[in-house]
Amino acid sequence: MKLLKLSHMALGIIVIIIVIGVIIFLSISFYITMFGGGPFVPTPMKAVHEVLKHAKIKKGEKVYDIGAGDGRFIHFAEKDYKAKAIGFEIDPFVYFISKIRKYIWGWKGNVLRANFLKKSIKDADLIICYMLPRSLAKFQIKFEKELKKGSRIVSYAFHIGTMKPKKVIPKNGGISQIFIYQL
Numbered sequence: 001m002k003l004l005k006l007s008h009m010a011l012g013i014i015v016i017i018i019v020i021g022v023i024i025f026l027s028i029s030f031y032i033t034m035f036g037g038g039p040f041v042p043t044p045m046k047a048v049h050e051v052l053k054h055a056k057i058k059k060g061e062k063v064y065d066i067g068a069g070d071g072r073f074i075h076f077a078e079k080d081y082k083a084k085a086i087g088f089e090i091d092p093f094v095y096f097i098s099k100i101r102k103y104i105w106g107w108k109g110n111v112l113r114a115n116f117l118k119k120s121i122k123d124a125d126l127i128i129c130y131m132l133p134r135s136l137a138k139f140q141i142k143f144e145k146e147l148k149k150g151s152r153i154v155s156y157a158f159h160i161g162t163m164k165p166k167k168v169i170p171k172n173g174g175i176s177q178i179f180i181y182q183l
């Protein structure tokens with residue numbers, strides 16, 4: 001009887017720890033959604049391939065996804081275009097999903113748990129982004145300060161502040177506009 005009571009207590013403690021863990025994870029995600037570059041909304045796979053096609057990636061180019069989510073852009077940039085692809089992901093929960101994609105699904109590329117604003121992007125040949133316009137407008141300063149001449153930015157769905165795109169691919173069915181910039 002005493003043993004049964006103890007095991008019930010242990011189970012209760014485990015449940016409480018899990019609930020607290022989930023609350024902490026969700027609070028961090030909520031904070032990032034409100035004050036970071038925006039929430040995790042994955043780009044539809046069809047659009048991922050379309051963006052990468054228009055990015056015209058050459059073998060060995062350094063590609064960054066500045067808010068990588070589960071790492072889908074960097075996976076296909078490496079797999080289909082042989083790029084050296086790195087993603088930054090600020091949200092620990094989403095970062096954890098990217099690790100599942102990598103180690104269980106075998107996805108390529110490397111997602112780092114980091115705020116991209118604190119990382120250097122000086123060696124980038126291509127930046128990929130799918131972020132809210134208000135965040136992109138803030139990021140423009142970093143892009144213009146750090147990116148080398150000739151490097152490209154491909155932004156899915158939203159334009160970047162006052163930067164003038166080299167090309168805009170119009171909306172096509174379920175695929176939003178694609179903005180292409182060249183420094």
Ligand SMILES: C[S@@+](CC[C@H](N)C(=O)[O-])C[C@H]1O[C@@H](n2cnc3c(N)ncnc32)[C@H](O)[C@@H]1O
Nearest residue numbers: 036037040041042043067068069090091115116
């Ligand atoms: C709209 S989602 C896009 C995810 C992925 N690139 C895709 O297209 O499927 C934007 C992601 O950027 C992440 N993020 C927002 N601000 C960030 C920052 N400052 N540094 C790194 N990641 C950031 C969010 O956590 C979110 O997962």
